[in-house]
Amino acid sequence: MEEKKSKVILHGMWASTYSKRVEIALKLKGISYEYVEEDLKNKTESLIQLNPVLKKIPLLVHDGKPVADTQVILDYIDETWKNSPRFYPEDPYERAQVRFWVSYINQQEMTVSCCKVFEVMGRVMLQEGEAQAKSVEEARERFRVLEEGLKKHFPNKTIRGNDDVGLLDIIIIASFGVYKAVHEAIGVEIIDPVNTPTLYNWIEQLQQLPVIKEVEVPHDRLVTFLQKCRQEHLQQAANA
Amino acid sequence: MSEEKVVVLNFWPSMFGARVIMALEEKDIKFEYKEEDVFGDKTDLLLQSNPVHKKIPVLIHNGKPVCESNIILEYIDEVWNNDKTLRLLPSDPYEKAKCRFWADLIDKKVFDAGRRTWTKKGKEQEEAKREFIETLKVLETELGEKFYFGGNETISVVDLVLISYYPWFHTWETIGDFSLEDHTPKLMDWVRRCLARPPISKSLPDRLKILGRVSQIIKVHEFFYGY
Numbered sequence A: 001m002e003e004k005k006s007k008v009i010l011h012g013m014w015a016s017t018y019s020k021r022v023e024i025a026l027k028l029k030g031i032s033y034e035y036v037e038e039d040l041k042n043k044t045e046s047l048i049q050l051n052p053v054l055k056k057i058p059l060l061v062h063d064g065k066p067v068a069d070t071q072v073i074l075d076y077i078d079e080t081w082k083n084s085p086r087f088y089p090e091d092p093y094e095r096a097q098v099r100f101w102v103s104y105i106n107q108q109e110m111t112v113s114c115c116k117v118f119e120v121m122g123r124v125m126l127q128e129g130e131a132q133a134k135s136v137e138e139a140r141e142r143f144r145v146l147e148e149g150l151k152k153h154f155p156n157k158t159i160r161g162n163d164d165v166g167l168l169d170i171i172i173i174a175s176f177g178v179y180k181a182v183h184e185a186i187g188v189e190i191i192d193p194v195n196t197p198t199l200y201n202w203i204e205q206l207q208q209l210p211v212i213k214e215v216e217v218p219h220d221r222l223v224t225f226l227q228k229c230r231q232e233h234l235q236q237a238a239n240a
Numbered sequence B: 001m002s003e004e005k006v007v008v009l010n011f012w013p014s015m016f017g018a019r020v021i022m023a024l025e026e027k028d029i030k031f032e033y034k035e036e037d038v039f040g041d042k043t044d045l046l047l048q049s050n051p052v053h054k055k056i057p058v059l060i061h062n063g064k065p066v067c068e069s070n071i072i073l074e075y076i077d078e079v080w081n082n083d084k085t086l087r088l089l090p091s092d093p094y095e096k097a098k099c100r101f102w103a104d105l106i107d108k109k110v111f112d113a114g115r116r117t118w119t120k121k122g123k124e125q126e127e128a129k130r131e132f133i134e135t136l137k138v139l140e141t142e143l144g145e146k147f148y149f150g151g152n153e154t155i156s157v158v159d160l161v162l163i164s165y166y167p168w169f170h171t172w173e174t175i176g177d178f179s180l181e182d183h184t185p186k187l188m189d190w191v192r193r194c195l196a197r198p199p200i201s202k203s204l205p206d207r208l209k210i211l212g213r214v215s216q217i218i219k220v221h222e223f224f225y226g227y
Helices: A017-028 A045-050 A070-080 A092-107 A120-126 A129-153 A167-176 A179-186 A197-207 A210-214 A219-239 B015-026 B044-049 B069-079 B093-119 B122-143 B157-163 B166-176 B185-195 B207-219
Strands: A008-012 A034-037 A059-062 A065-068 B006-010 B032-035 B058-061 B064-067
Touching (some): A008 A017, A017 A070, A017 A210, A092 A167, A120 A129, A167 A197, A179 A219, B006 B015, B015 B157, B058 B069, B064 B069, B069 B093, B122 B185, B157 B185, B166 B185, B166 B207
Parallel strands (some): A008 A034
Antiparallel strands (some): A008 A059, A059 A065, B058 B064
16 A cells, blocks of 8 residues: 655745754654745745745745745654654643744844844844844843753753753754854854853764764854845945 | 632733633633733733743733743633533644644734724835735635635634734725725635634724724824734
8 A cells, every 4th residue: 555645835035944854853743845045036936835924935845835934844844744753842831832932033033144134133244333232132131041041941951862952952053053053254253162151062062973973064154144135235324 | 619700911902812712712711801001001910921022912820921822822722622522723733834824924914914904104004005905815715615714614713813913904995095805805705704703703802993093093193013
């Protein structure tokens, strides 16, 4: 008897940390999928048709049904493929804590994403001089709050294998795993063993996992891309 | 056996607080309401319960705080989940994903465009009005022929999230000088159906009170948003 195979397609973009979150989630669950690289300046017809309201990546298409919005996709994956690792703890209160810190990282705009430009890390990347210095201070403050929160609510963090990985881990490694490239591109260090030891160690542990190494973006390629974004933006601002 | 103790910290005009209260009422969960003066002195309870953001709403369940309205709604639905209780999210993962998508979209688009219809002037105000009406039209299409966003039998988080903005519609319409009846009459029918549900009508702040407060704020040229 033939087993009905699920058809999963991910529309993503190689430099997007949001797209990366979904890729990591799919690989952790052992889900085979087809990847469609989107050029954000020239989106495919199918992306526009399947995600007409937002027209954004990442977009997951499962057996023809589109699921949009990164967090909605991650929850959908965990609820549809119930194998290990489960992205959330069992207890509703613990689940609420995970959601809170994921929300903090998202709201406080601590990631550099090519898709949005007003995020604090985005501002750090796209500004210079005094404006950049101010944004750097803001960024440091947000990372300080995150560092305190992680230390307090998730003490003794140990990641030995895929089964220890949950939603917060996925968000942390996808968003901050590229910190070395970001530091190089903007010339400022935000994550390091002295100022953010909990976060630094958390990332180091996750980076050892084979599944994470599989989706790693080449450092130099990302640095070049981020520097290009920065130069383009500064030029536009100067000409305005 | 100790009793379940539920406390809600809120600020009366907040659409984020309103949806938490409606959820508790719809699920028939007893709770104690505490008003926070968010522009005056925040209570120690609020500062301790939400030290990171110091914002309302906060749900405190048997002494343990849960923050952020949409996180609170998920929590409420997960904890009070027996067969007899109304479910705010469907059990099918795809239907649930659609609910979460729309709830999220409403907060992203309605909040911001709505705020700009009363805080901005001229071209920016016109743009905000256009965006707000456009978003409601998209939502009207999504509602289609259904009684509620949750279906014909039941409401869902999407209904609660959108109706929580209703008391603010009157303010935005008045200051922006437009009427939603002209643009999205079917959605206004949905509004009336929601308001016919006591858990919703008794939990929403008075729209005239909100207009009064906003008018005062405009008068003294203060640019902050109450929530």
